[in-house]
Amino acid sequence: MAVGRTDMVHDYRMVPEDFVKHLLGTLVIVVALVLLVSALFSVPEAPPLTIRGYARTQPVAFEQMALRALDGQGRIADYGPPYNHGTGSLQSPMQAAVGILHPINAATDFILKPLTMAAVINPALIKPLATFRHASAAQQAKWETAYSTALAKGVYRHGRVVVAGTGYGPLPSLMNATLALGRSGLMSGALTRNGAVVTRFNNQNYLLFLQGDPLHDKAAPLQLLGEQWGIIHPAVPGYPGAWWMTIPTWIYQWPFVAQSPAADAMALSLGFGVWLILALTPWIPGWNRVPRYLGLYRLIWKNYYQDQASEEGSSQTAGNKVGPMVGSQ
Amino acid sequence: MANWTQTSKELLGPVMSVETWLPTEMPEYAQGFMYMLGSLTASSFVACVGSGIVLAMNGAASWSYNDAMRFVAATHFWSVQAFFFFMMLHLWRVFFTGAWRGGRGMTWVLGAIAFLVAVPTAFTGFLINGDLYSQWNAVQAKDGINALGLGWVNLSNAGQMFGMHVVVMPLILTVIIGAHITLVRLKSVVPPYPTGRDAAEPTPVGKGGR
Structure with missing residues (x-):
């Protein structure tokens, strides 16, 4: 694989793509999925406390x-x-x-x-x-x-x-x-x-x-209290809640946060700090190299690497006979 | 003094070009399910907006006395779940592939901001639903909002939360998602990491390029 002294390859091909079909395809998938799940499970609505x-x-x-x-x-x-x-x-x-x-x-x-x-x-x-x-x-x-x-x-x-x-x-x-x-x-x-x-x-x-x-008396049996990780729990058991708030909810459980009289200010500030690390990932030395070391990209681009390897193999075989091939774009 | 119109034309030319938005070819590595996750997230956002418009036209509490609107409320709820689900998968994919390389840092940041803004966008929706979940969260979450000095945001004011959820937050989120997708189209998706002997001397982030 021919690359420059960079952390990314440059020799890849462009392949035909029907982008509009791709976008409409994902929209159809999502709409079908949503309609199906809505028909099967409706919506979680717990009667309020009046x-x-x-x-x-x-x-x-x-x-x-x-x-x-x-x-x-x-x-x-x-x-x-x-x-x-x-x-x-x-x-x-x-x-x-x-x-x-x-x-x-x-x-x-x-x-x-x-x-x-x-x-x-x-x-x-x-x-x-x-x-x-x-x-x-x-x-x-x-x-x-x-x-x-x-x-x-x-x-x-x-x-x-x-x-x-x-x-x-x-x-x-x-x-x-x-x-x-x-x-x-x-x-x-x-x-x-x-x-x-x-x-x-x-x-x-x-x-x-x-x-x-x-x-609180109404919320406790439903596991909605803060110390019960309530932020991510639904009011109707069995349904998904705001699970995307898992990290701030976890921070709320840290003892020094939970016991602080300023628990909310502390948990949300720390949660924002975690988000900041995520947002600034490209510029944080070491952290921005983690995916490189983890190597999961090898699975994600498995087909690409296999194609490249087989092309290199056939290129070498051919090269033994007729000389080097010109690489793709 | 520069001609503002001319400068705008030069800046917006690539952004508004059909070549940018309707490509007929893609890099060979950008294929398969992993490269559908961004589109699935965007499609879920479209489903959120579509079902949200029907809800807004009929009233936030219409689900409580009308079966058809209850179904629409369900599609809105599950669209939101789909949006965050695909967004998380997309986030993992772009993280594990170091998608910020090659001068794509701002694309990454806009995606992160979209996630941050999506959280209160969804939350304000939960607050105007009117069930126990609305009630509990309006009362509980106000302490955090107040502690951060955002007391003007009154979570127990359903009118304010309706405006936030139906106009303010979706507008901000649409602009951020739009900017994110625009950068993806202009800069394309990041090429793979080099492997084997080619990977000997990677350059720092932002220095690579196609």
Whole structure:
């Protein structure tokens, strides 16, 4: 095989090719494959966790979740940018620099506003709402702490969660009204309301209201949690998920990443680093020679090398008789 | 001052030439299944766009109340799977054949960028589907997006994600894939490594050529 002092051959032939047929051929293959697999397996769609569904199946946990939004113990209440000034989920200076882009006051937006709307059709709510609003922060906290403790032993009975004892102020009324709103299905409308427009594209508060235990309890059996390599798992077992995210998902499992309070920032940055190595492969000394040393190219170009070897062989045989042949292009 | 039109003509001449795009011959080493993987990836992208257009015309949630649209949603889902599947096989093929040699580094980089951009393109699609997978990922992935200082990207805003998935990301991806394929056509596919005695003194990357 005649080559220059380069890392690639130069003596190859051009052979006839019907490029349009090639392209249409691959398109037909893909379309046929996709239609067949779609007909056989349809599409994985797992029913979402709705507020109504959660309020109906887990009334006590629902009130606990609602109370966490009200007393500031929920994840969104103390999240930080871009939702509010909390620090609970602040992972990096970049996150802080962004500021408050999608403001959320969990107590007001998730609980008090929906209840204020509900009070229009249920005037019995007006008084407990006023009592709560006019109480001092210390008094509100006292009620919330006491009711939170009591809820742990709360029992659902006839549409309400009943707790033992007293000293919870207006909270039993307010939380049971929130439960009723949730069970009715009207809570989602209250959370996504935007009085300025008639469209409802932004369902941020609906989704974030259920963040925490409700979604985690639903996700865990499906192996969707981060520590379960959840990024690459589908919500319907047996179907493929986003398997192309395997490397960042693996990075999430590294102990120093998993245990870091800035796990997301760290995992995604490291994942980007891996991609950067891939993208810059041509210019990374040593790494750009790896395929040469691995030798798998010998399999990929097996036919070419065989043809070249047999041509060289016949060329030499012929050369013994009639002299060297002129190589191809 | 140079004539911009003349310069554009000179630059775009080879790019827009039918000789570039409709070749009637190929190098003898670029044959067989291994050399279909790029086309299969591009074909899968066409299938993604085609099924995506039908979905966009009918609404992202139409699969939930219409059986025909559920089937279209299935074709979109499997087209995406095919796209990444063939892209991975293509990536392995081009890696194991050192496809960046001979001044083809930018072709490689554009392919890598296409892969990077394809990930959020697919992800934003998952987010507007409206099922548990959408719900879970919108809530979970926001922490990573926020941590990277990309808080303006609100994963739980279905309207924003619809625009991202249907217009912004596919447009960017189409341009990158287009540039990648253009370079493949202009520079052709990399010739094989030399073997045996010919392979004694390979030159550094980027110095080789046809």
